[in-house]
Amino acid sequence: MVDIYFSASLIFSILIPLLFFVISMLKTITSTSILTKLPKSYILFGSFLAILKKRERFAQWTSEIITSTPNLTFTLRHPFGRRLVFTANAANVQHILKTHFHNYDKGHFFRSTLRDFLGDGIFNADGENWKFQRQISSHEFNTKSLRNFLETVVDSELSDRLVPILENAVAHDTVLNIQDILQRFAFDNICKIAFGYDPGYLSVSLPEEKLAVAFEKAVMLSSDRFGAIIPYFWKIKRALNIGSEKQLKIAVREVREFAKEIIREKKQQLDGKSGQESSSVDDLLSRFLSSGHSDEDFVADIVISFMLAGRDTTSAALTWFFYLLSNNPEVESEILREIKEKQEAASAYDEVKEMVYIHASLCESMRLYPPIPMDTKEALSDDVLPDGTVVRKGTRVTYHPYAMGRVEKVWGNDWAEFHPARWLDRENVTKEWRFVNRDSYTYPVFHAGPRICLGKEMAFIQMKRVVAGILCRFRVVPVVVKGAEPVYEAGLAAKMKSGLLVRIEVRTEEAS
DSSP: OOHHHHHHHHHHHHHHHHHHHHHHHHHOOOOTTTTTTTTOOTTTTBBBHHHHHHHHGGGHHHHHHHHHHTTTEEEEOOOGOOOOEEEOOOHHHHHIIIITTEESHHHHHHHHHHHHHTTGGGGOOOHHHHHHHHHHHHHGHHHHHHHHHIIIIIIIIIIIIHHHHHHHHHHHHHHEEHHHHHHHHHHHHHHHHHHOOOOOOOTTTTOOEEEEHHHHHHHHHHHHHHHHHHHHHHHHHHHHHHHHHHHHHHHHHHHHHHHHHHHHHHHHHHSSSHHHHSSSOOHHHHHHHHTOOOOOOHHHHHHOOOOHHHHHHHHHHHHHHHHHHOHHHHHHHHHHHHHHTTSSSHHHHHHHOOHHHHHHHHHHHHSOOOSSEEEEESSSSSSSOSSSOOOOOOEEEOOOOOHHHTTHHOOOOTTTTTGGGEEEEEEETTTOEEEOOOOOSSSSSOOOOOOOTTTTTHHHHHHHHHHHHHTTEEEEOOOTTTOOOOOOOSSSSEEEOOOOOOEEEETTTTOO
16 A cells, blocks of 8 residues: 555656646747747648638738747748748848848749839849849939928928818818828829929819829739739739729729820920930939930839839828827927927928937837838748748748837837837937937848838938928827727738828917
8 A cells, every 4th residue: 555655656746747847848839839820731722721811911910920939930831832931030131131132032923913013113123124223213312312302392292282281171170081191292292203293182172183093093903912812813814804903904004104194295305405404304204214215114114113112101101100199299299399409400401310309200100010011032042041941942031020120029028119219319418319220130111231222311301301390380189989999001011001080280389
């Protein structure tokens, strides 16, 4: 009997610690979410069912998976053996966008999906074609051009159109969709820069301008192609010219016909100038035509790509910014203080350049809600990423700015908070704010490496000018249903789903 009790106690003394060890291991595995986050994958269909279920919030879903993995990287298996690598690992991003830049192109999948809309424009081009377009375009983003853009294009659009619309909303107690207003503002601006053409889309009547409507439809339907789990479906519809593909064809034709009409008019203007005058060009279209490229389709590709970049990114970023600001009155107060301090600057350009706190606030907003949530490259040959992930030739690799803004070990355990001060430090002597930048591989909101966004500075000066121009006069108050949070909707550029309804209130001296 003693032997039985001894044996039983010995067994329990071994099993109980072992049981606790197993439970501990399971908790560890669960905490890394290897068992709970990665979607189930089947031999032929991959993770088709999970992708289908999560397609409406694909960026958020893949972000949750990435941030749950130890190396911030995972492979998603699509039907028929296709694989897509997702990463939020800064070392991997640097490897893809800089160190091994030569091995990662836009790739066939991306180019073929957007070719009908963007053609061979800079955002859909690789190799020498991309290099040429970038070289010509870079002249549009020097200090002189940026100063001219701010003081002529942005300021006139702000004072002559945006402010009167907001004043009208105050006078009539009108609810505005601020995302729509800002998109109209950005569309007018980019058309002036790209074409030297003013569509007048931001007028008090908020017109349904033909080019803008066709462009919006082309963007939306092109984005839907990426959402197709099986790409053959949209290709079949395109071949048969039915459904959404028929609508896309019509929208793209309208955009291209309009672009070509503007190109012809611009050619006539340049031909009518003297040699000295024609060398002094002030819009992107003129630069490309003056470089000797007169092929209308190619030049239209270039300009449409820049219209896409300039229209959606800044308006989406500013929409989320105003929403976050409404929930953080202490940040708004600090911004107002800075606006008052910088009003004595020598010029509008100097004023926005010195707005450090607003700059940090915009960076923080785009950390949480980047205008481009994901970007994909395609491997030209077999490779191994710095974290050990094997990439086979033809595999698409997606770096994920949305997920990268949510990595706790990078941003801290308060990563979910809107906290502009994380980008700032105090000067020892003056005690003024000093901006502390993050490297572009940790914060790739404006891409990174050789393809880093040419329009980064242009975007910042435009956004800062808009923020200062609005907030010094008005309060932007969201009209939000209690318990309803805005939805981040990913596409070619990410927007706030259905926009942001707001009331505009005049800012009194006491309120400011």
